[in-house]
Amino acid sequence: MAEVNIQVTSSYHLRMIQEEELLYQALRIRLVEEKIIELYPTDQIQSPVHLSIGQEAVAVGVCANLSDDDWVFINYRGHAFYLAKGGPLPEFFAELMGKSGGLSKGKAGSMHLADPKHGVIGASAVVASTISHALGAALASKIRGESKRIFVANFGDGAMEQGVFFESLNFASLHKLPVLFLCEDNGLAVHTSRKDRQSFDIEKLVNAFGIPAITIEKGYDPHEIASLSKAAIDQVRDHSAPVFLRIRTVRYREHVGPGEDFAAGYRSEEAVTNWKSHDPLYEESERFTKYRKLISEEINKALDFAHASPVAKSEELLTDVI
Amino acid sequence: MSSNTYRSALVAAMREAMEQNDKTMIIGQGVADFKGLFGTTLGLSEKYPTRVIETPLSEDAIAGICIGASLNGMYPINTHIRADFGLLIFNQLINLAAKYRYMFGGLFEVPLMMRMIIGRSWGQGAQHSQSLQSLLAHIPGLVVVMPSSPQSILESYKYAINNYKGPVIMLEHRLLYELEFEEQETRLVNPLFGSIKIRVGSDVTVVATSVMVLEAKRAAEHLEDFGISVEIIDLHSISHPDHDMILTSLRKTGKLIVADTSWTSYGVAAEINRIINESDPAILKSPPISLGMAPAPCPTAKSLEDLYYPDVHDLVESICRLHFGGNPNKIPLPAKQSMTDFYKHFKGPF
Numbered sequence: 001m002a003e004v005n006i007q008v009t010s011s012y013h014l015r016m017i018q019e020e021e022l023l024y025q026a027l028r029i030r031l032v033e034e035k036i037i038e039l040y041p042t043d044q045i046q047s048p049v050h051l052s053i054g055q056e057a058v059a060v061g062v063c064a065n066l067s068d069d070d071w072v073f074i075n076y077r078g079h080a081f082y083l084a085k086g087g088p089l090p091e092f093f094a095e096l097m098g099k100s101g102g103l104s105k106g107k108a109g110s111m112h113l114a115d116p117k118h119g120v121i122g123a124s125a126v127v128a129s130t131i132s133h134a135l136g137a138a139l140a141s142k143i144r145g146e147s148k149r150i151f152v153a154n155f156g157d158g159a160m161e162q163g164v165f166f167e168s169l170n171f172a173s174l175h176k177l178p179v180l181f182l183c184e185d186n187g188l189a190v191h192t193s194r195k196d197r198q199s200f201d202i203e204k205l206v207n208a209f210g211i212p213a214i215t216i217e218k219g220y221d222p223h224e225i226a227s228l229s230k231a232a233i234d235q236v237r238d239h240s241a242p243v244f245l246r247i248r249t250v251r252y253r254e255h256v257g258p259g260e261d262f263a264a265g266y267r268s269e270e271a272v273t274n275w276k277s278h279d280p281l282y283e284e285s286e287r288f289t290k291y292r293k294l295i296s297e298e299i300n301k302a303l304d305f306a307h308a309s310p311v312a313k314s315e316e317l318l319t320d321v322i
Numbered sequence: 323m324s325s326n327t328y329r330s331a332l333v334a335a336m337r338e339a340m341e342q343n344d345k346t347m348i349i350g351q352g353v354a355d356f357k358g359l360f361g362t363t364l365g366l367s368e369k370y371p372t373r374v375i376e377t378p379l380s381e382d383a384i385a386g387i388c389i390g391a392s393l394n395g396m397y398p399i400n401t402h403i404r405a406d407f408g409l410l411i412f413n414q415l416i417n418l419a420a421k422y423r424y425m426f427g428g429l430f431e432v433p434l435m436m437r438m439i440i441g442r443s444w445g446q447g448a449q450h451s452q453s454l455q456s457l458l459a460h461i462p463g464l465v466v467v468m469p470s471s472p473q474s475i476l477e478s479y480k481y482a483i484n485n486y487k488g489p490v491i492m493l494e495h496r497l498l499y500e501l502e503f504e505e506q507e508t509r510l511v512n513p514l515f516g517s518i519k520i521r522v523g524s525d526v527t528v529v530a531t532s533v534m535v536l537e538a539k540r541a542a543e544h545l546e547d548f549g550i551s552v553e554i555i556d557l558h559s560i561s562h563p564d565h566d567m568i569l570t571s572l573r574k575t576g577k578l579i580v581a582d583t584s585w586t587s588y589g590v591a592a593e594i595n596r597i598i599n600e601s602d603p604a605i606l607k608s609p610p611i612s613l614g615m616a617p618a619p620c621p622t623a624k625s626l627e628d629l630y631y632p633d634v635h636d637l638v639e640s641i642c643r644l645h646f647g648g649n650p651n652k653i654p655l656p657a658k659q660s661m662t663d664f665y666k667h668f669k670g671p672f
Contacts, residue, residue, distance in 0.1 A: 102427070104426045104428075104429060105428070107425060107426070107427040114430070115429075116429055116430065122430060129386065129417060130386070132382070132386025132387050133390035135383070135387050136386060136388060136389055136390020136392070136398075137390040137391065139391050140391040140394035143396065144395075168383050168386075170378055171384075320423045320424045320428040321423070321424050322462075322465060322488050
């Protein structure tokens with residue numbers, strides 16, 4: 001965590017503190033992903049990894065406006081949301097390595113991260129399949145008369161082609177559920193571009209269900225995402241009604257795995273390079289040097305925990321089935 | 323005298339679930355309309371407007387909504403007026419509900435119930451008639467029950483709703499809805515797990531599911547007059563049947579008939595034979611017989627439908643074949659009468 005002077009109270013300084021904090025959190029996730037890229041060839045993680053690298057600012061910016069009581073329903077590309085929502089780092093590495101010290105005792109791995117204490121209600125590896133879970137949780141909350149609690153359905157642009165997305169827009173609008181439809185729009189479904197997948201204009205489509213649609217273009221900027229998503233989240237909270245928020249972003253690596261695959265030719269490396277030129281996490285500065293050092297220490301400690309944790313125990317094979 | 327039909331038990335189970343537990347919600351197509359899912363949810367939406375929820379025709383989303391509501395403290399009962407429509411929720415049921423507890427290492431529980439109604443007769447045809455028990459019971463994490471009587475409904479629904487913390491699929495049979503049953507004693511300690519000894523006998527064991535339990539009883543009563551003693555086990559919990567009960571019965575009779583409402587290959591009959599063969603294959607004195615739907619989609623035409631399903635006639639013939647190695651004593655077979663003609667209460671249209 002960045003050290004801050006809590007005696008500074010002017011709104012300008014408060015904003016500066018928040019900006020620092022957001023950058024620090026995004027950088028933290030970036031360095032975690034880079035560590036995974038470094039470790040992956042050693043086979044310590046024997047499971048597919050869908051890295052959040054490039055998409056860190058989305059999770060950090062949105063989660064800055066959420067409390068532990070606000071639940072997020074995520075997917076297989078869930079490292080950033082798990083960490084941004086407060087999921088512990090040592091248990092994260094243990095989980096990825098199939099160790100019993102993971103929050104899910106190694107049974108979940110990278111694709112099924114969850115941390116109910118911090119409102120991370122589980123990641124599915126089947127595209128779009130947790131969107132409706134957010135609606136159900138919101139419905140339960142509404143039945144009980146809770147207010148000010150929101151439920152975030154996090155998905156990629158590919159999920160918008162699934163039938164359940166349309167069904168969920170309809171139901172959430174019909175029942176006025178406090179759901180934030182949060183689309184991390186990286187423009188790719190595995191290796192297929194939007195133009196080969198979608199005939200619709202997403203904002204018009206969402207509006208047809210009576211749901212407002214907001215797009216944030218600068219998906220690399222955690223501060224901009226935090227402030228613009230706050231407006232969307234406040235709207236869901238205050239009106240107990242769904243809002244659709246799309247944040248454009250870029251997946252820096254291959255769909256699954258630690259590598260780059262520009263050579264395959266399915267997308268433009270130049271566009272990614274251009275996007276990276278705006279990415280604040282590439283900043284070279286004294287403060288970033290300091291942050292990198294602090295974060296590396298945290299990562300190393302977390303890895304020590306994961307390495308020391310025993311492998312998933314054989315007696316766990318048949319527990320928690322029914 | 324108060325009615326003791328399968329339907330009245332469902333009415334009571336749903337009413338009690340709503341009255342006694344404010345976490346219960348009933349959600350599905352038709353639960354709040356004027357028919358109320360064959361009357362089983364009638365009146366509840368007026369009494370509990372926020373917890374009885376009519377739905378768009380969006381089975382996939384609704385199943386996921388049930389999982390989300392369950393994760394957030396509710397007990398959802400999701401209804402499917404035909405089990406065939408339940409095929410639309412298999413992603414949520416198999417990829418999510420069945421795995422939520424295990425996949426996350428015990429962080430979550432998803433207590434919920436899926437009520438799916440199996441159609442039969444009055445030309446239900448290929449897509450209003452399927453029995454999905456073996457597809458579902460194949461999946462670790464799911465509990466699949468086929469109640470064959472009002473008592474089974476009252477016991478197992480109450481237990482599922484108030485005590486069990488995972489997903490349960492109740493496969494109800496439309497043909498049973500209007501039937502009057504005799505009062506029965508409480509029989510199961512844990513009504514989601516285990517089978518029920520319906521009838522004690524010494525010559526042949528019939529392991530039956532759902533409506534086939536009733537057909538087995540008709541067959542057994544018919545054959546009793548001719549000195550053949552039939553033991554009947556109602557499998558009840560398809561996912562977690564009572565292995566010992568089956569094996570103990572077969573150690574006595576040595577002769578097995580499995581009478582199921584679905585297809586036989588890779589199904590309940592195959593599973594019962596697996597249980598026996600892996601435990602004690604020598605207990606079978608003759609090759610077992612499997613009765614189920616003909617290996618085809620269900621035809622709509624009544625003349626074909628009557629051939630399609632096994633009934634009391636097939637059971638009597640099979641029991642005689644096992645007992646005598648044929649039918650040398652010329653025991654008369656019951657008149658070939660289709661089940662819907664026999665259970666006259668069902669006249670459609672649905």
